[in-house]
Amino acid sequence: MSVSMLRAVLLFPLFCLALLSAPFSARAAMEIQVIGGAANKIAVAIVPFQAVPGQPSPALTQIAGDDLNRSGQFRLVDVGGAPQPVVPAQVDYGVWRGKGADALVVGQVTAQPGGRLEIRFYLLDVLKQTQLAAYSYTITAGQWRATAHQIADLIYAKLTGIPGAFSSRIAYVQKQGRRYELRVADADGQNPRTVVRSNESVISPMFSPDGNQIVYVSFEDKKPVVYVQSLRDGQRRKIAAFKGSNSAPAWTPDGRRLAVVLTRDGASQIYMINADGGGLARLTRGSNIDTEPVFSPDGQTLYFTSDRGGSPQIYRMAASGGEAKRVTFNGSYNVSPAISPDGRYLAYISRDGGRFSVTLQELASGQTRVLTDTARDESPSFAPNGQAVLYATVQGEQGILGTVSLDGKTRARLSESGVDAREPVWGP
Numbered sequence: 001m002s003v004s005m006l007r008a009v010l011l012f013p014l015f016c017l018a019l020l021s022a023p024f025s026a027r028a029a030m031e032i033q034v035i036g037g038a039a040n041k042i043a044v045a046i047v048p049f050q051a052v053p054g055q056p057s058p059a060l061t062q063i064a065g066d067d068l069n070r071s072g073q074f075r076l077v078d079v080g081g082a083p084q085p086v087v088p089a090q091v092d093y094g095v096w097r098g099k100g101a102d103a104l105v106v107g108q109v110t111a112q113p114g115g116r117l118e119i120r121f122y123l124l125d126v127l128k129q130t131q132l133a134a135y136s137y138t139i140t141a142g143q144w145r146a147t148a149h150q151i152a153d154l155i156y157a158k159l160t161g162i163p164g165a166f167s168s169r170i171a172y173v174q175k176q177g178r179r180y181e182l183r184v185a186d187a188d189g190q191n192p193r194t195v196v197r198s199n200e201s202v203i204s205p206m207f208s209p210d211g212n213q214i215v216y217v218s219f220e221d222k223k224p225v226v227y228v229q230s231l232r233d234g235q236r237r238k239i240a241a242f243k244g245s246n247s248a249p250a251w252t253p254d255g256r257r258l259a260v261v262l263t264r265d266g267a268s269q270i271y272m273i274n275a276d277g278g279g280l281a282r283l284t285r286g287s288n289i290d291t292e293p294v295f296s297p298d299g300q301t302l303y304f305t306s307d308r309g310g311s312p313q314i315y316r317m318a319a320s321g322g323e324a325k326r327v328t329f330n331g332s333y334n335v336s337p338a339i340s341p342d343g344r345y346l347a348y349i350s351r352d353g354g355r356f357s358v359t360l361q362e363l364a365s366g367q368t369r370v371l372t373d374t375a376r377d378e379s380p381s382f383a384p385n386g387q388a389v390l391y392a393t394v395q396g397e398q399g400i401l402g403t404v405s406l407d408g409k410t411r412a413r414l415s416e417s418g419v420d421a422r423e424p425v426w427g428p
Contacts (some may be wrong), residue, residue, distance in 0.1 A: 067187075270283045294339055336380060358387070374394070375394075
C-alpha cells in the first residue's frame, strides 16, 4: 500500500463526517435500544416515588431504572399489584421476596419553599431485610435528570461495588445539511446541547480531565486546526494552527498539556504542546504516519497508531519520547486506541475482512476479543468507570452511537430518527 493510500485509510474516520447530510431536530434526544445483558442480573424493584403535583417528567424512578437497565447488570422487577411503600417501615419484605427482588428502592418527593423539591430515597436488601443506604437531596426542577442519574449511580455502586457512570457526559458530532454541530449530552443521550456550530467539519472532540473544557478539530479555516473551548462560558482559543494539518488532540491526565498530530515538518508526527498553545515539542520522528495519540491513566505512556511496520498498528512509547514498541499483532489493521481508566485494557478498531469492529485487548496478557457485531465501527471511548465502551457505527446507512460492555454481552444503541451521529467520546 502506498503512503498516500495508507494516509487515506488512517484518516478516513476523521473525514467521513463530510459525507453525512441527514437532517435532525435540534431539540430531539436519542432513543435507546438495549440488547443482551449479564448472565446473572441483580433483580431490583424500584417503587415509583410518592410524587407532588407539577413535578418534572419523566419520573425519577423511570430515568434511574432506564440507566440501570442500560448497564445490562440489572433486571427491573415489575412492581405492579404490590403495596407502594414510601419508607422502610412500610415494607413487607415477604411480598418483594415473592416477586424475586434482590433489592428494593423506595422514596418520595416533597415540595419545599421557593419551588424546590426534596428527594428522599432508600435502598434495601430484600433477602437480608436490611437498609443498605439512605439519601436526601434538595434540588431545583432543572436538576431533576441529574439527580435521577445520581440515584442510579448510588444504586449501581452499592450493589456492584463499582462506581456508576450515569452522571457522566458524552460528546459527539451531528450534521444538518452543510452545518456541523458538536454536542454534549448526558450519558444516556438526553439533554443534548450544542457547543459548536460550523459550516465546516468538526471532528475529534475530547473532554479535559476535569470536564470543564473540550478540545476538537475544526476545518473552518479551510484546514484542520485544534481548538480548546470552555464548556462553562463558550470561550475558545486556538491551540495548534501550524502550517499543514493539525489534528488528533489528546489531553494529558493532568490537563496541562496535549498531544497533537502535525504535518508542519512534512510527515504526520506527534508533538506535545501546552494547554495555552506554547511549549511545542516533537515526540516522534520519521517518514511514517504517526497519529491518534492517547495517554495511559498515569500519564507515563503514550499509545498511538502508526504505519511504521508496514500496516496500521498500535504502538506505545514513554510520554517523554523514546523507542516505540508495537502493541497489536492480530490482523493487518488496528487503529484508534483507547485506554481504560484502570490502565488494564486497550480498546481499538480492528479490521477482519471488510468488517471494522471494536476490539478489546488485555494489555498484560495480550488476549483480545471482538466486542461488537457491527461492521463499520469507529471512535471507541471508555466509560469513566471502565465498564463499557462508547463507539460510533452505521445502521441502515445512518450513523448511530453504541455502547458495549467489556464482555460484549450487553449492547445499547443510541439513535435519533434521521440523524447521523459520529465522533463520540465519553467524558467525566
